[in-house]
Amino acid sequence: MANPTLLMQQTAAQPNGVAAFLFQTFPFIAVFFVFYLLWIRPQQRRVKEHQATIAAVKKGDAVITAGGIFGKVTKVSDEEAEIEIANGVRVRVVKSTLTNVLSGQTKPAND
Numbered sequence: 280m281a282n283p284t285l286l287m288q289q290t291a292a293q294p295n296g297v298a299a300f301l302f303q304t305f306p307f308i309a310v311f312f313v314f315y316l317l318w319i320r321p322q323q324r325r326v327k328e329h330q331a332t333i334a335a336v337k338k339g340d341a342v343i344t345a346g347g348i349f350g351k352v353t354k355v356s357d358e359e360a361e362i363e364i365a366n367g368v369r370v371r372v373v374k375s376t377l378t379n380v381l382s383g384q385t386k387p388a389n390d
Contacts, residue, residue: 332380336360341381344372 336342340352342362350362353369360377363369 333374333377336374336377336380342377343379343381345376345378348372 336352336355338352338355341349342352342360343349344362348362348364348370350364350370352360353363354361355374358374359371360374361369361371
């Protein structure tokens with residue numbers, strides 16, 4: 280015959296429906312939180328910094344486009360920038376395609 284106190288302890292140890300649900304969903308919530316902290320949040324910060332850099336583009340800045348074209352900004356409007364890529368060769372690009380903006384005062388590393 281089974282010990283009645285042992286049976287009561289075994290049935291008391293079983294979690295109810297709410298506790299079981301929390302124990303099952305907690306790992307997913309924890310993984311999402313870590314994922315947010317390590318990947319989503321830094322990416323949002325980089326996007327904001329890039330947008331601020333693009334908004335601050337001015338005449339004379341050296342820029343690099345998404346296509347890898349390096350040039351100097353000659354004219355800036357709200358959505359476009361005119362870039363001189365060679366003497367007398369100017370192209371208009373959408374400002375959002377600029378990937379890197381260098382200030383006009385920087386010198387090449389070779390000098």
